[in-house]
Amino acid sequence: MTPAPTKLIAALALLVTMTFGVGCAGEEDDYGILGPLQQSQHALSSSGVGSPALSSSVEGARTEVWEVRNQWADTNTSEAREAGMAWGADSGLNWDEKYAAWVQSLEETSTFSGNRRTFRITTPQGKTLDVPALECAELALMMRSVFAAWYGLPFFLEAQDAAGTRVFLGHFGFRTATGRYKNTPEFRTRYNNYDHLSNSDALSSWPRDDQLRGRHLYNRRGHDDFNPFLDEDAGAGWYFDELLLNKRVGHFLLLLLPYFGSVHLADDANAYHAQPESLRAGDILLKRWQRRGIGHVMLVKDVQQRPEGRLAAELASGSMPRRQALWESQAASKMLFTNDQTGGEGENNDGEAFVNLGGGLKRFLVAEENAGRWRNRVLSSDVSNYIRWSRRSERASRPERFRTLLVTVSPDELREELLAIIDSKRDHLRSYPASCSARIARESAFEELYALCANHFDMSRDQVDSEYRLLEDYVFAELVYDESKTCCWNSTDATMFDIVMNYNLSRQEAASACLSPAVFKAQDGGYEVFADHAESMGVGDRWKPWSADESCPQAGTLNDVEETHGWTPYCEIAEALGDTAATDAPVVPDPYEPNNDMSSAHRLEAGTYSGASIGNNDEDWFTFEPPTGATVRFKVEFEHDNGDIDLQMFRGLEQIDQANGTRDEEEVRGTYEGTDPITVLVLGHESATNSYTISVTFEGGVDLGEPCDDNNETMDSAFEIGAGVYPGLRICNGDVDWFRIRATTSGGPLSIEFSHGEGNLDLELYRSSGELIDTSASNTDNETIESGAGVRYLKVFGRNGAMADYTLRIIE
Structure with a gap:
């Protein structure tokens, strides 16, 4: 098989990992941070040692997230000799090797939607959770940092802010050389750490941090970090609360993941370039095809030794919008390892060599204390696997070296994998039709398919397109990312996909001859032809106006630019496609979409x-x-x-x-x-x-009566209820609602959900004797109280006569 053309971008989920974590550049966020964080401008030495960073006197500071008690190189200390999650006692492994063993050991499961492979995370306490919904760089950063926190290992990343200040985020908090960075938290004094609990005590009654539990990762238009396998409202904070006893680490992750991303992992100050032959689980494969902001980070999930010194490797990655990590096959993973945009030869559309953009196989540096200063470095035992930045040809050779090193995939397997990638990108576009990264990834897979079919199946491009193309491929054509405003529009949905497809199908049916498809892109600054068609269908309110849902320098573009297409023109193969194109969208958009999982x-x-x-x-x-x-x-x-x-x-x-x-x-x-x-x-x-x-x-079901005439205004007349969700309740004028919580209900949280803007409701919890146990009276939406064991009485009332609808939740 001939190498894929170097213009190809991801053949898998190549979705942008932007690292703003704040508003648009020029706006300060809640922490006082201005604009996105940039690369550090600090290189590694020839022996893999980074520039001195913070003074070791930061240990124990108010900003500290976790205490350092181990070093990455340790193999013979008392804790290093203990058995762990994926290694036996006296294993002789250092902690970096144990990290690799842990990642390798994590068991396969299905994604929440049930149609793809992912994995489950096991904790030192023996708790197991499905991997959360994250972007690609967020997955790699979360895995590394939680492992470091669990075992008291030093960890930090560095960057440079808009003012040129060198900033560090790690076990010591978010700091500069002069102290706490801006208004970031003092983790040690602000949040709780329950690491002192025994495993049995922790698992029998897992401590909660309700503030953490209610927080989400940054998103410009709402939240996309939900984990419904925990709860329909469970965002990243909820997940971290379930994963971690040290709640400081959960709050730390909510800073680390939005502020640091692929651009910082491309920085040699945080991760170093590694030799292909040293590949192991826990490494990261980084694709970079532009210098600023855009990249895709993949976690090396599984590496197996094969005869004759060859390896079988599999990758896993999150994406944007956030999703559970997808665990890719060996065939799909090999295509990524051998893609030139993982630091190989070739150039992007701007004439920049991929090898100069920082991509390729990388491994996290380890933090160590030296001469009173923290610094990152290549672990001494790994120096032989370190490729210095100055060795350009050695870095650029890695995609071809992986082509030989990784096990061979048969042409039939590779074809099936490429078609699966194409279908997955089409599925993504059916929910997010503006996605340029999905369009790029689909066409990248087609380029691979053209080459494969020419070399092994004696098929021309025309024949491949006649066999495998759909009308929607032409409608959602590949665009030049930084010259097309559509690429910033992440809030499009399945209904809009249906409208665009219906417009194209209607045009084809009304025409006497085949028409070139109307591409979904900005023309004359907008999308009027599709918006007008939505009005004509009676669903004009379902067409959303364009919005910049990510950093968008091309927002002023009037006419999006299509990439040069390598496909057969649609009208030359339309007859061969037959009616398949017409089945891809309903005649009228379904008003209940998107609801595809x-x-x-x-x-x-x-x-x-x-x-x-x-x-x-x-x-x-x-x-x-x-x-x-x-x-x-x-x-x-x-x-x-x-x-x-x-x-x-x-x-x-x-x-x-x-x-x-x-x-x-x-x-x-x-x-x-x-x-x-x-x-x-x-x-x-x-x-x-x-x-x-x-x-x-x-x-049937529990009937709590009319909300304003429910006859439970006193403790003696309280409604007796158990665990469950009770919607449709209301505090009316001067009203009070009492509930008796049965003793059979274990002591979980009792909560009410309401809009503070409608009226401020409060909670009081009592024993049977009438003794007040606890109150919850904030000035925000919702209130929660931990019930404890035994019969409890819950009083819900409006502060100063406030009225509001609410839902009562009682969790076992």
Whole structure:
């Protein structure tokens, strides 16, 4: 097989990792930090030693996140000799090698949506959690920093701020040479550390930090870091609260991950270039095709020795929008290791050599104290694996060296992998149609496919396109990233995809001859042709205006620029494509999209809903919040002759009912027990497409009466309830609601969810004797109290007569 053309960008999830973590450049964030952090401008020495950083006197400072008690090179100290998560006693491994062993050991599982491989994280306490939704660099940084924190290892990264100040973020906090950086937290005095708990005590009653639990990673337009396998509202902070006993580390990660990214891992002050033959789990493969901001970071997840000194390696990576890490196959991983944009030969569109952009196989430096100063360096035992920056040809040779070093993948396997990549990028575009990185990745995979099919299957480009192209590939054509404002628009959705496709299908059907597809891109500064079509379809309110959802220097572009395309023009192969293109989008956009996985399920109340449709290879998910104990009945009606529809119902992740008959309707039912949500999956049988009508009914359940006439205004008249979710409650004028929490309910949190803007509600918790135990009376949305064991009475009331709707949650 000939090498892929050097213009190719990611063949996998190449989505931008921007490292602003603040507002637009020129705006100070909540910490007083101005603009994004840049690379440090400090190089490694020829022996792999970094520039002296902070004084070791910072140890024990108020900003400290965790205490250092081990060194990365240790092999024979008492703690280094102990057995651990992935190594036995007296292993002889240093801590860097133990980090690699831990990453290698993490077990495979399925993503929350159930259709891809990911892995589970195991903690020193024996707790296991699915990997969270993160961007690509965030995954690598989280893995390294939590391991360092668990074992008291020194860790820091460095950068340079907009004023040229050298800044450091690590175990000692966020600092400069003169002290705490800006208004960043004093972690040691502000947040709790429960590392003193024994494993058994911690696991029997995991300590919570409600402030951490409610926090999210930065996102310019809301949050995309949800982890529904924990809870539908669980963002990154919630995940870190479940992962870490030292809550300071969780708050630290909420600074580290938005402020540091691929640009800083490309900096030799934080990670060094490594020889291919030294490849091991925990390393990072970095793709960089532009100098500023844009890159893709992949964690080396698994490395296996093979005969004749060869290796089998697999990568895992997050993406943007954030997602659980996808664990790639050997075939997909080899394509990435051998791509020139991982620091190889070749140039980008600006004429910059990839080898000069900092990409390639990299390994974290280790922090050590020397002569009273912290510094990062290559571990002494690894110096032979270190490639100095000045050795340009040695760095640039690595993609070709990996081509020989990694095990050979058969042409059939490689073709299947490339087609899977293409399908995954199409799926991404069906939810985020403006995504330029997905367009680039799809075309990169097609370039690989052209070369593979020419060399091994005697197929020309025209034949490949006739066999594998779809109309949507031409509609969502590859754009020049930094010359196209569409590339900054991350808030487009599945309905907009349907509108754009419907416009193109309508044009083709109305024309007497084939028309070149109308590309979804900015023209004359906007997207009027698609917005007007949405109005004509009666869904004008579903078309969103353009917005800069990431740093966007090209925001003033009037006309987006398409890349030079290597494909066969659409009209030359349209007849060969047949009707397949027309099945990719419903005739009318489904008003309940995007709801293509469980995490984005559309919430429905009891009632009848029309206008739903299932497309080719589509999934529709719905969820509900009925009274606790209610039976949820979900029915769909459709014309079976137009396409068969099946249903599956879940309680949490457990399937509890299904319907796959051959009539014009299907129905599933299940009981909502008050904790795990009820969701329903609607799908076409054998990829059938059809429209359908939904009926939802709730039967039975706990009835707490009319919100303003509920007769529970005193402790004696309190409603007796157990664990569950109780929506539809309200504090009315002068009202008080009392609830008796049964003793069988273990001492978890009791919370109310409400809008402080509507009215400020407070909580009080009492024993049966009438003794006040605790209160929760903040000036923000929502209140939470830990109940403790035993019968409890909960009082909900409005401060100073405030009124508001609320939902009560009681968690076991």
